[in-house]
Amino acid sequence: xxxxxxxxxxxxxxxxxxxxxxxxxxxxxxxxxxxxxxxxxxxxxxxxxxxxxxxxxxxxxxxxxxxxxxxxxxxxxxxxxxxxxxxxxxxxxxxxxxxxxxxxxxxxxxxxxxxxxxxxxxxxxxxxxxxxxxxxxxxxxxxxxxxxxxxxxxxxxxxxxxxxxxxx
Amino acid sequence: xxxxxxxxxxxxxxxxxxxxxxxxxxxxxxxxxxxxxxxxxxxxxxxxxxxxxxxxxxxxxxxxxxxxxxxxxxxxxxxxxxxxxxxxxxxxxxxxxxx
Numbered sequence: 116x117x118x119x120x121x122x123x124x125x126x127x128x129x130x131x132x133x134x135x136x137x138x139x140x141x142x143x144x145x146x147x148x149x150x151x152x153x154x155x156x157x158x159x160x161x162x163x164x165x166x167x168x169x170x171x172x173x174x175x176x177x178x179x180x181x182x183x184x185x186x187x188x189x190x191x192x193x194x195x196x197x198x199x200x201x202x203x204x205x206x207x208x209x210x211x212x213x214x215x216x217x218x219x220x221x222x223x224x225x226x227x228x229x230x231x232x233x234x235x236x237x238x239x240x241x242x243x244x245x246x247x248x249x250x251x252x253x254x255x256x257x258x259x260x261x262x263x264x265x266x267x268x269x270x271x272x273x274x275x276x277x278x279x280x281x282x283x
Numbered sequence: 284x285x286x287x288x289x290x291x292x293x294x295x296x297x298x299x300x301x302x303x304x305x306x307x308x309x310x311x312x313x314x315x316x317x318x319x320x321x322x323x324x325x326x327x328x329x330x331x332x333x334x335x336x337x338x339x340x341x342x343x344x345x346x347x348x349x350x351x352x353x354x355x356x357x358x359x360x361x362x363x364x365x366x367x368x369x370x371x372x373x374x375x376x377x378x379x380x381x382x
Binding site: 161170186189208219220267 | 286287288289290291292294295296297298299300301302303305306307309311312314315316318319322325326329330332333336338339341342344345346348349350351352353354355356357359360361362363364366367372
């Protein structure tokens, strides 16, 4: 474990958590969306630290590129400058949201800390997480899942057009 | 950096996202909080892939990413249709099917 890795971990953790809090609590959806970009890029940094180079690249291209452009486009299309007044829900949500979130945190903390430690963190080869190794697995073991997910994307595309179009 | 600390971060991130989904009323903010939750799950998948030294976790994360793209496209189309109908993105106004 290098010093550089620890420093990177602390920096990325700060960036991830603070930007996630901005996404949840900021009134303006545009600011929330821009904070979400920071969050996604910081998570791509974690992928790099965990030897998932291909996934880090995909995270930046697909999430920070495609999905965020889509979200920003919709915000600007509908010109939602302020969701204030919408921000807080009714009484039930105000009480229940922190309670449910705390319950969720407790369950996850129990799973993380009480679970068995698992094998020791090892680096077996330099091939781990490269486009080559991921692609080989994707087109052999996970071939049918890969083809099915392309079908799902077509369905989602048709559905999005159908829902958003004024009249067919 | 032990993968366990990444798992702790992933749990915290998931909790923040879940809280945001429950707390906010704007449909677009809720969709962004769902993206945060999906990313927390992905982070856990990749931490486990690293810890168990197997590429399968990374492939699951890849599929989750594809699903997130589909979800964002359909979800935003629903938001547009909703805005056209109600002139707002408040999800509390969608109570037609409430008993």
